[in-house]
Amino acid sequence: MVAKVLESDIGLKPCPFCGGFELHIETDSEPTSTVQVECDTPGCEASGPHGKDADEAARLWNRRAPADRIGKRPL
Numbered sequence: 001m002v003a004k005v006l007e008s009d010i011g012l013k014p015c016p017f018c019g020g021f022e023l024h025i026e027t028d029s030e031p032t033s034t035v036q037v038e039c040d041t042p043g044c045e046a047s048g049p050h051g052k053d054a055d056e057a058a059r060l061w062n063r064r065a066p067a068d069r070i071g072k073r074p075l
């Protein structure tokens with residue numbers, strides 16, 4: 001199982017968990033491959049909902065990161 005990093009034209013909002021901007025979009029090269037956004041912050045490494053392509057994964061990720069949460073840690 002080899003993970004592949006993808007690109008999307010959709011800008012990613014910061015991680016809803018750590019507020020970090022170190023994010024990448026990744027897919028597994030399998031027949032049932034799914035795409036998800038992952039946080040690269042050490043100790044966080046949150047991953048977003050699975051989408052069918054990079055754009056969908058980015059949209060799903062952004063839905064979980066409302067603007068009013070930017071820069072705030074979840075309680």
Ligand SMILES: [Zn+2]
Nearest residue numbers: 015018039044
């Ligand atoms: Zn994070």
